[in-house]
Amino acid sequence: MRELKEIRNDLNQYDLQILELLMKRFSCIGEIIEYKKAFGLPILQPEQEDAQQETLIRAMGKHGCKEELLGIFRQIMEESKRVQSRNLFHYNIALIGFMGSGKSTVSKCLKDMLAMNEVDVDTRIVEDQKMPIKDIFAEYGEEYFRNCESSAIISLKDCRQTIISCGGGAVIREENVKNLKKNSRIVLLTASPETILERVKDSDERPILNGNMNVEYIKGLMERRAGLYKSAADIIIETDGKNIVDICEELIQSLMKLESAV
């Protein structure tokens, strides 16, 4: 049997080799981003990730630690995505837009696709106040909710690498937009009143629309807020008839174009 010291020495050597390879791997990530940018290729290619995983599974054969090894590689891919996102976006991405434009849904999808952090402002308010939004409106009124919203946005000032999903009314107060702009690019999601109604008609979570669940009201409020949304936005993404992954991909491409134009 080999001496423990000798075996540990081997382990250390292997760790250093793994580290060296991982550092090489991360520098490949940088090269891949530059290539994709240069040729306008999509940044996220899930089919490529699947193909990589297949190759690894085949190479592992019947190894006894297959699950653990796969777990390590999943983590490597996750961290690689994080490196890629940091390389692409040195700011937060704040989503604004009318209720039902898809901010919360797109935000969660972007978080997974880019391995970034995510904060849903409404969720933060619900956690802080320990009650649902409709109860906050009912018990304390809209002004109180707007104060919670402004405080929640201020509390995001030190967030980095974060997708921020705002509530639809966040743009009403100029100070909110000013605070978001300090460390975020602002992305406006839009949809037609008909699409919005279709998406939110069965929800009782939006007190502003409760009792006003019709195209005319949505259209009117949307028009009253349209100027605020447009003037706050760095980019605009239309969402009618598009699926969430396509919206995320379009959003990433538009933000990259914006950066290269600056």
Ligand SMILES: Nc1ncnc2c1ncn2[C@@H]1O[C@H](COP(=O)(O)OP(=O)(O)O)[C@@H](O)[C@H]1O
């Ligand atoms: N692009 C889309 N296509 C189809 N359904 C969508 C789309 N975006 C959002 N939805 C659906 O619409 C509803 C409202 O979306 P949500 O993300 O909560 O919007 P918001 O946060 O802007 O109010 C959800 O049920 C969601 O699944």
Ligand SMILES: O=C(O)C1=C[C@@H](OP(=O)(O)O)[C@@H](O)[C@H](O)C1
């Ligand atoms: O537009 C609004 O005034 C509101 C939008 C809601 O968020 P979503 O846009 O995520 O539904 C929520 O903040 C609250 O009900 C008020």
Ligand SMILES: [Mg+2]
């Ligand atoms: Mg939302």
